[in-house]
Amino acid sequence: METIVEVNGLERTFGQNRAVDGMTFHVKQGEVFGLLGPNGAGKTTTVRLLNGILPPSGGTARVFGLDPATDGQHVRQQTGVLTESPALYERLSARENLEFFGTLAGIPENTLGQRVLDILKFFGLQERVDDKVETYSKGMKQRLALARALVHEPPLLFLDEPTSGLDPEAAQQVNELIAGLGQRNGQTIILATHNLLDAQRLCDRVAILNKGRILAMGSLTELARKLWPVTWVDITFWAAPSESAVGAVKAQRGVMQVTGQDEAWQVQVESEEVIPQIVQTLAGQGASILKVNPRDYTLEDIYFALQAGEK
C-alpha cells in the first residue's frame, strides 16, 4: 500500500507551548489511523498542519507527496475535514451548505446538484434538504458536517472528535457511517479523538499522544505486546483439578507462573502459542475445563498504562 501521509519530526509551537513536539508517523492508503490523546495533546494542531492552514515550526510533512505548508491548496483539494464543532452555516439550508463547499472544491456546476442530493441521501437527510440547519438536531448536524467533508469525494479524510457532544444513539450512527466509509470507498481516514472506544472500534493503528509527543504507535495487538510482553490466561474448571495437573502445567515450557486456586487459575505464559499445549496437558490430566480465556487488553488499558508512565 502506498504511503500517503509522511510526517517526520513535525513541530509547532505557540509561544512557549509546544503543541506538536517532534511527531513522526506514516499513514498508508486505505488505513484508518487514530491520533489518540487528551485535550491539548496536539491532535487538532496536527490536523491543521497536515492541511496547510497552519505552518509548522519545524520538521516536515508530506501529504500525497506535497508539502502542506507551501502547497496547502492542492493538499486540501484531496482532503476532507470534519471539524470538532460542525461549523455549518446555520442560517442556510443543508443543500446550500453543501453546494457552497462543493463549489469551492471545484465540483462542476452540472453535476453539483445531483452530487449534493446523493450524499444527503446517503446520510439520511434527504427529507430535510431545504430546511435551515439551525432546525437540525445535533446528530443531524454532525451527519451533515460529515457529508460536507465528503462532498468532493476526497481520498483522505480527517475526522476531529466526530462523536463529541453526541448522545449514544447519534454517536453510534456516526460511527457506523465512518466504519462504512473505508469499506465503501477505500478512503484513508485520520481520526483524532479522545474517545478510546471509538478509536478501538474504528482504527487499524493508533498513535497515542500526550503534550504534543507520540508515546506509542501501532495496532492494538502491537501496542499490547509492547507494553505487556507476556500474556495472562484465565482458566475456569468445572471442578478443582488435581495437584498433579498443577505440577504438569507449571513444568510446561513457556509457562511462567500459575496463580489462583480450586476452580479458577491465572496462568502467565510467554505467548498465546503456549495456550493449546496447556489445554492439552490439562485434558491429559483429566481436568474438566469449563473456560479458557486469554486476557485481552483494550485500548483503554494501553492508553492509561502509557499516560500513567508519562506522569
Next chain:
Amino acid sequence: MNWRSVWAIAKKDLKEVRQNKAAWGPGIAVPLIFAILMPLLFIILPQVIPVEDVERELGDIDVMLRSMPPAMQALFEGRSLEQMFVLYMAGFTLAPLFLIMPLMFSTVIGSDSFVGERERKTMEALLYAPTSDIELFLGKVLAAVIPAIGLSWLTYLMYIIVVNVASYPLFGEIWFPLPTWYPLMLWVTPALAVLGISATVLISSRVRTFMEAYQMSASLVILVLGLVIGQVTGVLFLGIGTAMAIGTVIWLVDIALIYVSVKNFKRSALVAKL
C-alpha cells in the same frame, strides 16, 4: 485566481447577511429616511409654511450663496424663494449625508462576513476549503462592496425620483440631480464602500464580535459628518472639483489599507484566533 470560488464566497456571505436582522435593519431604515422622508420634508415645508418664514430662512441662505463658487451660485439665479429653499436643502445640504450609506453598508456587511463568521464558529470549515487566501479575501470584500455600492445607488435613484416628483409642482421641470452629485455618486461612493470594508478587515482581527466590529468601523462615519458640517456652515462646498479631490484621496487611502489587509489576511493568522 478561481473566480467561481470568489463568487461562491460572496454569494454565500450575502445569503447569510440577509438572515441577520441586526445587519439589514439599518440597510432598510436609513435609505428610507434619506431618500424619502427627508426630501419630502424639505420640499413640502416651503410649500405649506408662510412665505415670510421661508424668507427668514433664506436670509441665512443668502449669506451662504455669496460664499459659494460662481458656478454653484448660477444654479440659484432667477429662482423663486421657495425654489431656492428646496434647491439648497435637497440639492446641497443633504448631499454629504448620502455618503454615510456606502460606509455604513460595507461596514455592516463586512463585520458580519469577517467577524460574524468567526463568532458563529463557521470559519474553521471555510479555512479547510481548497481556496487560496486571496480568493477568500476577495470573496468577502466583494460580498460587502457590491451591495454597498448597489444599495447606495438604489437610494440615490429613489432620492432622485422623490425629489423630482415632489418638487415638480414648484419647479415645473426635472432639475435633479445637480452636476455636483455625479462625482459623489460615481467616484466618492465606491471609494467610501471600499474604505468601509478595508477598515473593517483591519479591525476584524482585533475584535471578537460582530457588534464590536460594526461599532468600531461605524466610527468612520465621523469623517462624513465633517463634510456635512463643512457644507452646512459654508466652510466647504461639495462642488465637482472638491468631490473629485475628496474621492481621489479616499481611493489612495483605500489602496494603502487594502495592501495592508491583504498582507495580513493569512489562514495561519485567522486560525490562531479561532
